[in-house]
Amino acid sequence: MKKFVKIWKRLFIGIFLCSVLVGILLFYVNILEKELNDEIIGVLKETSEQSVVILNKEVEGEFILLEEVSDRLSVRNGFNPEEAVAELEKVAKRYSVKRMGIIMPDGQAYTTDKKNLNLGDREFFMDSLRGKRGISGRLQDKDNGEDIVVFSMPIYEDGSVCAVVFTTHRIAEIQNLFTVSIFDGKGYSYIIEENGDIVMNTTNSTGFKGYDNIYEALGAASGSNAEAVDEMHADLENQERGYIRFHNKIDKYMYYSPLQIKNWYVLNVVPSGVMDSTRDFIMLLTYALCGVLGAIFASFILYIIKTEQKKKKELSNILYVDNVTGGYSFARFSAEAKKRLKEADTNTAYIVMDVDQFKIINELFGYEEGNETLRYIWQMCRRYSKENEIYARRIADKFVALWYFDSREELDGRIKGFLEALQKNYPDTINDYILKVSFGIYIVKDKTEDIQHMMNYATMAHSSIKGQDDVQYAFYDDDFRQRMLQEKLLEDQMKLALQHEEFIVYYQPKYSVTTKKLVGAEALVRWRKADGSTVMPGKFIPLAEKKGFISYLDKYIFAEVCKKQKEWLEAGKEVVPVSVNLSRRHLYNDSFIEEYVQMVEDAKVPAKYMQLELTESAIFENQEALCQIIDRLHAMGFRILMDDFGTGYSSLMMLKSISIDVLKLDKSFVDDFDDPKGQKIITSVIELAQALHMEVTAEGVETEEQYEFLRKLGCNTIQGFYFAKPMPEEEFERLLN
Structure with missing residues (x-):
């Protein structure tokens, strides 16, 4: 009896121990599965957010193009849709679009493909007519019924919307541009409206075919998708992001995130096998090992732990290892950067860098050589990094790094040393190519700040030196930020100043060398604010050129001079030609000639009294195109001056x-x-110009000696303080009298 009780007692203890063990294992399995599931969803979320950024940038690119076209087409007086379409035909040839066109307020469209359409009922047209950017959903072309997407932008005449410029893309063509490839092509994406209508379908062979609504497609794919459809529908109604698991021949994940475009969503679809394979393997192995109880309990637990660590590492490698360099992926870098910023007790710099004109390496030497260059840069980053510093390739040829430093001077020295070593150690296989890398550096102020913001600041600094061959790095610091704010403030003030006519014309007289009589003038711009203070040209002209505002300012000054010349002519004064500066930005706009001719004709001023000055740098950059432009200007009666020759x-x-x-x-x-060499150069230039039948005007003449020297050489006209300083129009008018 005692033996029987003892057996039952042992059996009970064994069952109890086994139950405890099984309970522990089941508890562990549940936690493990949840953790892996959370990690999978985290990957989907991160991938979806990156897709949203990419798609938003693509759409912004379309609007930037349209905004540039709109700025070019906006006019002061008399918008002509036929002329505008002629301009659009040149733009359409450079871009892959179905058509471009102009829509007048009555809805009538003038298109580059000469279609007779009325688009007055289109929502995008209504938006742009109200001064907004317009973008359509999936539409059917009124001409041939093709599926299309349309982008639009208002055109202004005298500050009011006078028409709408639009670009039409075939869905089939734009689909490739807006479709984001994920997980090495195994995943694919859609763009849908809030009601589920598909705006951009996928070209992936495993996607839905023949459906215009994602809910209908899900429902038709499998009856088991009903719950997933309801869940997704509820999330989209509440404008929330989320994910579902559905069946379409195979099980798949779909993660949906809102775009900053209308009420659109981007859907990223990944076969569950891609995401679940590692997890399922771990879980299968875990369940199998759960059957081994008793004597191998300890080794069983140890094996599970090691297996879990191994598989987590494999999953991390998939997510966090760059496929070109073998180092950190950008996702891993961002995660590590957050941790290390919290731990760092020294100054920290967030750095972005890229290879200038990297496409040339790929085109000249091939993509594999380009990848070798990227690996070389990554190796150099590793060689020059201190302990706990991190670095990674972000995308294409763009890299990011987190560096520590004690002083700004030390950081400057490290960057210069890195740049020097980068070129010095460049592989011999492509030694004919000069590797040039440029940096943008953000000195971290608050280590709890968002990583994305740090990268944005560094990128802003990096963008500020693009195209400057003599500068390879720039800092985003308080001085940089202050300059940006001041530039923005001054830019806004300039625009308001033009509206309020605060810009005034000063005249720099030109005198004949032989007769010392007034024979012309140069129109100069001054900015006199409403409070009476004056902003000198050296402060606002460079910014106006940088921001493109100079073209508006040039036209304003030209128009003001035209009006003043008209007044003087009507008053019977002996008018002299006035030259007006023409910035090189006008050379990229073929329509500027017609605009300037129209201003002269409106003022009824003979073109011989209006001259145009071009800087030597503008001529150098556009010689072939400029020859045609100058010939057209000559035909209109304008004389052309080359300003700042020799600089x-x-x-x-x-x-x-x-x-x-x-x-x-x-x-x-x-x-x-008064320098012998200088005298010879001046003499040679004047003789050469005269031999080429050009007149010569000397700028900056201030002394009697300079005047006599130039007179003897046969210089035609003089401009400078020797005769007169730049003066307001009232004072110049007295000279005419």
Whole structure:
């Protein structure tokens, strides 16, 4: 009896121990599965957020193009849709679009493909007519019924919307542009409206076919998708992101995130096998090992722990290892950066860098050589990084790094040393190519700040030096931020100043060398604020050129001079020609000639009284196109002056190729008149110009000695303080009298 009780007692203890063990294992399995599921969903979320960023940038790119076109087409007086369409035809040839066109307020469209359409009922047209950017959903072309998407932008005449410019893309063509490939092509994406209508379908062979609504497609794919459809529908109604698991021949995940475009969502679809394989393997192995109880209990637990760690590492490698360099992926870098910023007790810099004109390496030497260059940069980053510093390739040829430093001087030295070593150690296989890397650096102020913001600041600094061959890095610091704010404030003030006519014209008289009589003038711009203070040109002209505002300012000054010349002519004054500066931005806009001719005709001023000055740098950059432009301007009666000759890229061939009427010697030449070499140069330039039938105007003449020297050489006209300083129009008018 005692033996029987003892057996039952042992059996009970065994059952109890086994139950405890099984309970512990089941508890562990549940936690493990939840953790892996959470990690999978986290990957889906991160991938979806990256897709949203990419798609938003693509759409923003479309709007930037339309905004540039709109700015070019906006006019002061008399918008002509036929002329605008002629301009659009040039743009349409450079881009893959179905059509571009202009919609007038009555809805009538003028298109580059000459279709007779009325688009007055289109929602995008209504939005742009109210001054907004417009973008359609999936539409059917009124011409041939094709599926299309349309982008639109208002055009302004005298500050009011006078028409709408639009770009039509075939869904089939734009689909490739807006479809984001994920998980090495195994995943794919859709863009849908809030009601489930598909805006952009996928070209992936495993996607839904023949459906215009995602809910209908899910329902038709399998009856088991009903619950998933309801869950997704509820999330989209509440404008929330989320995910579902559904069946379409195989099980798949779908993660949906809102875009910053209308009420659209991006859906990222990944076969569950891609995401679940590692998890399922771990879980299968775990369940199998749960059957082994008793004697191998300890080894069983140890094996599970090791297996879990191994598989987690494999999953981490998939998610956190860059496929080109073998180092950190950007996702891993961002996660590590957050941790290390919290732990760092020294100054920290967030750095972005990229290879200037990296596409040339791929085009000249092949993509594998390009990848070798990326691996080389990553290796150099590793060599030059201190302990606990991290670095990674973000995308394409763009890298990010987190560096520690004690002083700004030390950081400057490290960057210069890195740049020098990068070029010095560049592989011999492509030693004919000069590797140039540029940096943007953000000095971290608050280590709890969002990582994305840090990257944005560093990128802003990096963008500020793009195109500057002599600068390879820039800092985003308080000075940089202050400059940005000041530039933005000054830019806004300039726009308001133009509206309020605060810009005024000063005249720099030109005198004949032989007769000392007034024979012309140069129009200069001054900014007189409403409070009476004056902003000098050296402060606002460079910013106006940088921001493109200079073209509006040039046209304003030209129009003001036209009006004043008209007044003087009607008053019977002996008018002299006035030259007005023409920035090189006008050379990229073929319509500027018609605009300037129209201003002269409106003022009823003969073109011989209006001259145009081009800087030497503008001529150098656009010689072929400029020849045609100058010929057209000559045909209209304008004389062309080359300003600041000798300060840029002067060449004899340029003087031979470009039909210039007047060559303006820069003040730097005149200042060297008493130097033997300087005298020879001035003499040669004047003789050459005269041989080419060009007149010569000397700028910056201030002394009697300079005047006499130039007179003896046969210089035609003089401009400078020797005769007169720049003066307001009232004072110049007295000179005319």
